[in-house]
Amino acid sequence: MELDVSFFDRPSREVAADLIGATLLFCGVGGMVLETEAYHDQDPVSHSYRGRTPRNGAMFGPFGHAYVYRSYGIHWCLNFVCLPGSAVLIRALQPDLGIEEMRQRRGLTAPRILCSGPGRLCQALGISGEDDGKSLFAPPFELRPRRQGHPVLVGPRIGITKGVDDPLRFGLQGSRLLSKRF
DNA sequence: TTCTGGATTGTCT
């Protein structure tokens, strides 16, 4: 499948499923996408549900751009913007490139939890609020399409109180590096 | 202006 900017001109649910197996790099550091979650503007737990604000502006900006926000006052979380008000949260990567750099940023932690969680992967890749609104098709970001089809798991999303019945979480089947089991 | 709670994680029991 082609991975150009039109890849993101679709509902976040489709994009989230098709991103599994693709490769995400930030400054040359990163790896294969293992786990995603879809959010949209009709979604009561989505940041875009109550309309555009200064914080979520990137979600209403051009598709194929990053939406980065701070979670629990501590962590950064990376989203890919799709249709207006919808985005895909990147929850886990397989550390492939720049592993030593990621280990240093994460404090020499075990590979198992290097990029397994939205806050952890942002720390490992060095992504912060400064990267909010940047294009995914220009440095420091780099996206590569998956080479082959991958079996994808589907399940309810994590860490939310509403909308848990929607199966909008996607993961690579068989991976032991998911943030939580499906 | 003040208050509340969260798309999380690390540590301790």
Add this chain to the structure above:
DNA sequence: GACAATCCAGAAC
């Protein structure tokens, strides 16, 4: 399994 850490967006006043 329980809970603290820590900050800010959005709501309420």
